[in-house]
Amino acid sequence: MKLYIKSYKIISMDTKKDNKQQIAYDFIRRGIIDGTFSPGQRLVIDQLAKELSTSPIPVREAIHRLEAEGLVNIRPYSGAVVLSMNEDEYKEILSTLAVLDGYAASLSFPLMEESHITALREINERMKQSLEQFDFFSFVSLNREFHSLSSKCCENQYLVSQVELLWEKLDTIRRISLKYFSFRAHDVIEEHEKIIKLIEGRSPKEEVEDYIRKHHMKALPKEH
Incomplete structure (x- = not known):
């Protein structure tokens, strides 16, 4: 029984984490598509986390997903920036x-x-x-x-x-x-x-x- 409860808690925590990441992903992605976040604009993780009432981790993971899709560029010393297309x-x-x-x-x-x-x-x-x-x-x-x-x-x-x-x-x-x-x-x-x-x-x-x-x-x- 104890093992079952422990396993259930882990699954619940992972699900909640995934949901927060998805919410952050949807929010940032929509902002890029509709122009709220303009090309070249820096995405400040702590600021976004505060706006979404979450920790920086889901926001950071969401930004990595957006980088893989070619919408965001993560630059050394600058952080995440909305990609400018040529x-x-x-x-x-x-x-x-x-x-x-x-x-x-x-x-x-x-x-x-x-x-x-x-x-x-x-x-x-x-x-x-x-x-x-x-x-x-x-x-x-x-x-x-x-x-x-x-x-x-x-x-x-x-x-x-x-x-x-x-x-x-x-x-x-x-x-x-x-x-x-x-x-x-x-x-x-x-x-x-x-x-x-x-x-x-x-x-x-x-x-x-x-x-x-x-x-x-x-x-x-x-x-x-």
Whole structure:
């Protein structure tokens, strides 16, 4: 009985620790995504711990997770700093996303139902509206929602998780600077219509994958 109680206490303490780390992770990550924590800003562990009413340990562990995701850089003598992205990093992330998202969507499309197609049309319509209202942040969010739904039925969950990670990084960059906002927003909406038609027509996987890859690659900054 004593061993059982001891084991139960250890499990309870570990669970509580994990929950605090998750709360800290969600809080900091959301702050980076929505711009509360700007690029180059130092993340002060003690200050964050105080704000979250926790010890520094869960905050430190959360920051290490964010570093692994490429959202934070831990520098010697400076501590954790919100990562600043440059154009080369943007190109690398977008190029990788183009390949993986195209593949994920090609695996997803054969399993999609009419309700998915209807939802894609609704999202694309909302993208048109956000563009008319010059609501660029909504446009970026809806664009990601469109592509996330496109690969929703993909059964390769590891692939989907990697695609989502790349979307997080890409969206962070686009929120950091409007220079990374798509200069071809109207074309994006038209190409989304083409993607929807490819789903409805049950097009070959290879055609779907190729089209979505090219769709993403067109957003790369033009060489001067």
